Amino acid sequence: MKTLSDFKKENGDTDWKAYKEYEINTGERCFECDAFIGRGQGFRRMCYSCIHKEDKDEWDDDTRIRCPKCKNTEDVFDGDSYDLLSEDTHSVTCNECGYKFDITTSISYIFKSPELLGEEKK
């Protein structure tokens, strides 16, 4: 069992990234959403709310849609449902049970700009 002091870098700072990875790999944190779970079990695991995500009333996800009837989830990018990718309300038929339902697509953009130029490169 490692502690935070095992993740000190040479300059004395804590390597938070490595520490978080360690927490996820030991199961202290959920590998799906990073939520803290508790004592590590030595393997990767998901938190309660991720395990039971299919059972929640509301569902929003960046890749999957869920049938409200049979809880089947489908990957929007996996298959030929490209029309779902426009920002709108779309009618979907569940592949599993044939139930028809509407989903709403909302798109968010992230604009990544180049890194700062170093002093000498100005």
Ligand SMILES: [Zn+2]
């Ligand atoms: Zn989780």
Ligand SMILES: [Zn+2]
């Ligand atoms: Zn269904």
